[in-house]
Amino acid sequence: MNSSLIRCQRVTKEDYEKVMAIYPSSEIAYGGDYLPDYFHMLIDMPNNEMYAAVIEDKFVGFTLMTTVDDGESVVTRAVRVSKEYAGQGIAGIMLKWMNKGEPLYRPEVIWHRIAGNRIHSPLLQLINKGKYNKTSEHDYRYYDTHKGPLQIKYSVIGQANQSLKAEYIDVNLLGQVLASPDHKQFLFPEDEIVVDQVPYSAIQSNAHLMVTERTTVVVSDLNCPQRTLLSISNVREASIGMMINFNVYGSLSENIREHLILHFAKFLCKSKSDYILLRCISGKGINLTLLDMAVKEFGFKKTEFYGTGLVVGRRKIAYKLE
Structure with missing residues (x-):
């Protein structure tokens, strides 16, 4: 994937349909996807920020970041990438961009936190490799x-x-x-x-x-x-x-x-x-x-x-x- 083709941008309320089109909600967590019902509530909360990876005018990736702990921690709450671009490094490009220019760069932020499903999450691999410490x-x-x-x-x-x-x-x-x-x-x-x-x-x-x-x-x-x-x-x-x-x-x-x-x-x-x-x-x-x-x-x-x-x-x- 040529990263120069991708730009990352802040998601707004008007982008709801574009976000939902990235990946079929019915196929996420066996139909248990929370984002369609939570989107508008979460985007109105001041500690939540949503970002999209965009190619031309199409949303191909999405992440939701939540700031907690008096601003010292940012939690990656959701990441999804369209089937068309799966396995092409979209999620990594977004994370790198956030490390340098968006939520994670802020001087008060010390920790990046993730909660992942015990079976289905790549977080366990990151813990085993020593890139993250398991807290609970x-x-x-x-x-x-x-x-x-x-x-x-x-x-x-x-x-x-x-x-x-x-x-x-x-x-x-x-x-x-x-x-x-x-x-x-x-x-x-x-x-x-x-x-x-x-x-x-x-x-x-x-x-x-x-x-x-x-x-x-x-x-x-x-x-x-x-x-x-x-x-x-x-x-x-x-x-x-x-x-x-x-x-x-x-x-x-x-x-x-x-x-x-x-x-x-x-x-x-x-x-x-x-x-x-x-x-x-x-x-x-x-x-x-x-x-x-x-x-x-x-x-x-x-x-x-x-x-x-x-x-x-x-x-x-x-x-x-x-």
């Missing part, structure tokens, strides 16, 4: 059901559980939890939290970046850090149906049932899809037996989907070490 690893557990049966189950279970120990918390209280040394040692022992596939340092200032219009945060036993359970869900509509990223942190207890009641209450009335896929994301090796039992009450069944877990890595920006 997370397990996936998938469950699925359909909207009608879930609504019936939810109505029955919700009516029987009017008094809940679990509660919603807002972005300010989430920030306090992230800032609490007492809670951090039990919830985020690696000093890192992953929300909706984006890795963040467990610091207070990141809370307002984690919570979007699609986010619900629930906590129980907040006054006892050893027993605190924190759950965060993000919901999107995809080709396959409604997908829920459900992150759990802390001590998994019977309270997980109450957490699910509160999370389901937020999205069930808004769901446009009949099929619902719940992806639980937990720390590696956490026993999810209690979650299995709880979701079964709501009519969910275990299923297989895209990958078995998430790996997070980071590297220092190379030119700043020279």
Whole structure:
């Protein structure tokens, strides 16, 4: 590929159709692609920047960069290249361009971070080669059901559980939890939290970046850090149906049932899809037996989907070490 034929440019709202045309969304993550539903929300957030690789007037590559950690880290959140130009170095050209002239060059940026699927991501190869350091690893557990049966189950279970120990918390209280040394040692022992596939340092200032219009945060036993359970869900509509990223942190207890009641209450009335896929994301090796039992009450069944877990890595920006 002659790199002189390619130019990189900032993506705007008006480029939505061009971005979606780069690669068929239905073929990404088995129909679980988040970008069609998230595009306009993400591009309106000041810490997100989207860029395209362009040949003539055609978008042939795309990347989404998210700035976190008080500006010290930039996360590559998405990379895609059109089938026509696959294997021709488009992604590498974009990364090189960003290192020199866009998000990664900024003087305050120290780290480049990536979260990748444990099976399908090239991140593992980069970690094995020593180009990135692994900072954390997370397990996936998938469950699925359909909207009608879930609504019936939810109505029955919700009516029987009017008094809940679990509660919603807002972005300010989430920030306090992230800032609490007492809670951090039990919830985020690696000093890192992953929300909706984006890795963040467990610091207070990141809370307002984690919570979007699609986010619900629930906590129980907040006054006892050893027993605190924190759950965060993000919901999107995809080709396959409604997908829920459900992150759990802390001590998994019977309270997980109450957490699910509160999370389901937020999205069930808004769901446009009949099929619902719940992806639980937990720390590696956490026993999810209690979650299995709880979701079964709501009519969910275990299923297989895209990958078995998430790996997070980071590297220092190379030119700043020279």
